[in-house]
Amino acid sequence: MxxxxxxxxxxxxxxxxxxxxxxxxxxxxxxLKVLPDGKEEIKTMRINPEMPIPPQVTxxxxxxxxxxxxxxxxxTVAREIAKxxxxxxxxxxxxxxxxxxxxxxxxxxxxxxxxxxKHRFIDVQVIFHxxxxxxxxxxxxxxxxxxxxxxxxxxxDTIATYEILxxxxxxxxxxxxxxxxxxxxxxxxxxxDFAGRIVFNDKDEEVFNFGKYKGxxxxxxxxxxxxxxxxxxxxxxxxxxxxxxxxxxxxxxxx
Numbered sequence: 001m002x003x004x005x006x007x008x009x010x011x012x013x014x015x016x017x018x019x020x021x022x023x024x025x026x027x028x029x030x031x032l033k034v035l036p037d038g039k040e041e042i043k044t045m046r047i048n049p050e051m052p053i054p055p056q057v058t059x060x061x062x063x064x065x066x067x068x069x070x071x072x073x074x075x076t077v078a079r080e081i082a083k084x085x086x087x088x089x090x091x092x093x094x095x096x097x098x099x100x101x102x103x104x105x106x107x108x109x110x111x112x113x114x115x116x117x118k119h120r121f122i123d124v125q126v127i128f129h130x131x132x133x134x135x136x137x138x139x140x141x142x143x144x145x146x147x148x149x150x151x152x153x154x155x156x157d158t159i160a161t162y163e164i165l166x167x168x169x170x171x172x173x174x175x176x177x178x179x180x181x182x183x184x185x186x187x188x189x190x191x192x193d194f195a196g197r198i199v200f201n202d203k204d205e206e207v208f209n210f211g212k213y214k215g216x217x218x219x220x221x222x223x224x225x226x227x228x229x230x231x232x233x234x235x236x237x238x239x240x241x242x243x244x245x246x247x248x249x250x251x252x253x254x255x
Contacts (some may be wrong), residue, residue: 001170004177005036008088009122011165013157014099015061017053021101021195022238025049026074027063030154031084032162043084044155046071061152075110082107082114089179091122093136093161096187101194101238108239116194120179124165126186131172136160143167193241198248206248218248 003009011032018024030044046063048071058064092099100121107114128139140148140160144167150156169177175185189209190200198218199209206218213221213228222229229249233242 001166001177002038003034003166003169003179005034005179008033008035009091009179010034010085010088011091011158011162012085012095012099012103013092013154013161014102015063015152015154016057016102017049017051018057019098021098021105022236024102025051026102026106027053027068028061028154029081030158031081032158033084033088034162042155042158044158045077047077048073061154074106075112078107078110078112082112085114085119089120089122089183090116091124091161091165093139093157093164094123094125096121096123096126096191096194097196101240104194104240105238108243120183121186122165122179122182123186124161124168126188127168127175127182128164130185131168136164139164143171193238193244195238195241197237197241198244218245219252222249222252 011034013030014026015028016024016026026047027049028044028046030042033041033043035041046068048068050073053063053065053068090100100116104114104116107116124139125136128134132139132142134142136157137148137151140146140163143164144160146163148156148160165182169175175182189196190204192198192200192206197208197210198206201207201215201217208214208216208218208221213225229245232245
């Protein structure tokens with residue numbers, strides 16, 4: 001079944017220097033844009049992360065320091081990527097927990113103003129885990145009856161993710177072919193920041209989702225523990241989390 005699209009959707013996958021959203025960098029990105037008329041456009045690029053790629057990570061995705069030493073930095077290609085995804089919904093595999101937060105960090109790092117919150121997200125892994133609970137390679141085999149060759153290649157993973165989502169819609173009668181509903185279904189929490197450190201509670205209030213103040217509203221914590229704000233800004237939290245925290249603090253200050 002082809003996707004029922006009202007606007008374009010971009011499937012994407014990142015290969016990185018590691019799994020630390022706040023500090024690791026992109027070494028390869030692949031983006032597959034699918035238009036409402038079914039036309040597809042794919043863009044894949046290697047990126048110089050400006051930091052060493054650990055050998056154990058190279059063993060996973062096969063990309064070494066030598067492979068990217070002459071490639072452009074993210075700052076060089078950031079605006080091109082931003083233009084490619086502009087006005088599109090976004091989809092990936094484990095993207096809500098990893099790819100989206102890390103991409104947001106990269107944009108913030110090079111000061112390219114992209115508001116990813118304007119996009120709707122579909123996380124194919126969440127749909128898969130809610131329905132079957134397997135890995136990407138197993139998902140591809142299960143839904144598409146194909147072996148995933150070149151797993152951990154950004155382009156191969158991106159194309160497989162697109163094919164899996166279409167197969168999921170075919171398989172599950174209760175899974176509607178609608179991007180807004182798929183985005184809602186594939187969300188774990190109502191995140192305020194991409195990393196899920198701050199989420200909305202059932203009253204649509206921003207609450208901390210970690211640490212000693214987990215479950216307490218951000219407003220109440222900042223009011224009673226003024227040092228907590230400074231601690232978070234000076235700690236190793238993602239830039240986007242700090243941006244959201246600052247916005248909440250300024251909102252309350254201005255009111």
